[in-house]
Amino acid sequence: MVGWTIPHPKVPEKTKKEFEKEREEKVKWLTQEGFLKSKGIIKAMLKVPREEFVPEQYRDYAYHELPFPLPGRDATISCPHSYPLFYEALGLKAGEKLFEVGTGSGYGAALAREIVGPDGRVVTIEIDEETYNFARRNMKRLDYDDVFLIHGDGSLGYAPDAPYDKICITATCPEIPRPLIHQLAIQGRLMAPVGSPERAQDLILIEQDKDGTLRRKFIEKVLYVPLKGKHGWSD
Ligand code: SAH
Numbered sequence: 001m002v003g004w005t006i007p008h009p010k011v012p013e014k015t016k017k018e019f020e021k022e023r024e025e026k027v028k029w030l031t032q033e034g035f036l037k038s039k040g041i042i043k044a045m046l047k048v049p050r051e052e053f054v055p056e057q058y059r060d061y062a063y064h065e066l067p068f069p070l071p072g073r074d075a076t077i078s079c080p081h082s083y084p085l086f087y088e089a090l091g092l093k094a095g096e097k098l099f100e101v102g103t104g105s106g107y108g109a110a111l112a113r114e115i116v117g118p119d120g121r122v123v124t125i126e127i128d129e130e131t132y133n134f135a136r137r138n139m140k141r142l143d144y145d146d147v148f149l150i151h152g153d154g155s156l157g158y159a160p161d162a163p164y165d166k167i168c169i170t171a172t173c174p175e176i177p178r179p180l181i182h183q184l185a186i187q188g189r190l191m192a193p194v195g196s197p198e199r200a201q202d203l204i205l206i207e208q209d210k211d212g213t214l215r216r217k218f219i220e221k222v223l224y225v226p227l228k229g230k231h232g233w234s235d
Helices: 016-032 039-047 056-061 082-090 107-116 129-141 178-182
Strands: 097-101 121-126 148-151 164-169 184-194 201-208 214-222
Touching: 016 039, 039 082, 039 107, 082 107, 082 164, 082 184, 082 201, 082 214, 097 107, 107 121, 107 129, 121 129, 129 148, 178 184
Parallel strands: 097 121, 097 164, 121 148, 164 184
Antiparallel strands: 184 201, 201 214
């Protein structure tokens, strides 16, 4: 993994109470640092237990500002701050339909489910079978059965549920995949890292106007694993 030092794997020792406290402190820090702003996203981050989505050997570090490797190839659970970074810029809110490319651990999908609420919908797709099974087990254990999980190539989007109010791609793309732009709703927003997996990438926000015009905005430099599949870096 480029750019991070991951602590040594260990047998988890922390209690539920300790994790809860760390979660509250993390939310406080994310708010102070300006990553977290809206009530719906704050509430979701306070509710979803990130430690349940981190592989056991790294569980005690769940609230460190670090990504951790997941079962599967080139899959990581992103740093805690990257979730509000995406969801605040997307303006994700209750009642919306979100499409996530790269389910990973399922943590981002669970947070999104809490944010969009019962009137919204979360569709998420994972290309690696082992990672997909890891996410599926996590979602089942935590009762997120209403998140629609797909095993497949997200660079093609998922047409049956389109258009989507919001789309997030959590792997770095050579360019924003065309099919995903086509599956974006009018006035919808899409967020994705664009650039080589070998170096820092540009986190890009695309906004579609009422008349279909696309506006592109650079958010910041980020580090993500490569997008695979037809419109990714490798098949
Ligand atoms: N959102 C995740 C982070 C995922 S890391 C979380 O919260 O844990 C990026 C993931 O994208 C990896 O699991 C990788 O296997 C997956 N991925 C890469 N290319 C993909 C593609 N074309 N379609 C779907 N998933 C893809």
